[in-house]
Amino acid sequence: MTSVQDLKYRQWFKGADVDGDGVITSRDVRLMGERYIAARGAAPESTTARRLTEGLDAFWANVIAPMDRDGDGQVDLREMTEGFRQALADPALYPQQVGPVADCYFDLIDLDGDDRVDQEEFEEIFSLAGNVSSEDCAAVFSALDRNGSGGLDRAEFHQALTEFFYGDDPDAPATHLFGRIAA
Template sequence: MLNDLQQRKLAHLFTLLDVDDDGTVDKMDYTASADRLVNAFGFAPGSTESRRVRDRYARLWDEVTLPMDADGDERVELEEFVAGFHRFVTQPEAGYHTHVAPVADAFYDLMDTDGDGRITRTEYLRMAASAFRMSEANAAAAFERLDLDGNGSLSRQELHVANEQFFRSPDEECHGNWLFGPLPARG
């Protein structure tokens, strides 16, 4: 069973993914998010990088999100989304590594524009604004919380730890809770 924090994290992510703000997440939302990310980093729509991000998003949609759709309308409502992420990602031990880590790796490869193996603050802010519609202030706050060693960049490992904490941890103190910016106050 998900605690209040885990439910709030998933509701926050749902809001960020609902590109057209219609109260549901569908394949178009995933495609739009992938395309915004690729465009923000200057890759052409048909490029290898673009295809990789789109393919990972499509796989996440097909294997995780679409099966959440309880009523068969190919649109996932918040309650379905929260229950589905719990079933596919939060609860199973390998859920994060099977379903979310490949998407995170594609993001990482795209964000690391200079190929130095580190994600800078600028690269992270560009990703957060494009893929998840986060404000610069919220993205900056997230970056500061995720940069545990204060060196001004994030390693692939730091991002995987943060991602897994976001999706799986019930702990209020986890730095990964900040992956998508500050959580909205309890409703």
């Protein structure tokens, strides 16, 4: 893992540690989803919310929980960093590891259901639920909207997440997706 990836993963960890206790638990992963669902005003029993909850449960079970090396039911920053080094080493596994959860988040962010996320939708969800500043959201959105269409389609969204989780370029558009990283 490169130092850029380490910084990005630390930033992701800060957002994933929803209760701020220094570890990620299955409850934190669930709370991430609930935070997005609440910010969007989606009903917890809606199809999208249910899919997101199921996807996050699978993300916990298949990606995060195996990082718990000491078996205490929680993952600290060291365990997560080492785990990401192993679990996210191969971008070819994105469709199984990150893709399903990313699709659920895309559906939640796409409030008007036009199969694209515009800047307002992007900023609303990442600033309210992701604790990313509006200024950072605007800059990241502009960089991710590579074709200048004013919206991110599902492929662009997946490209951003692939770039964030697997990339090591500090100047890549998705580097600051979950908040500005310290260089």
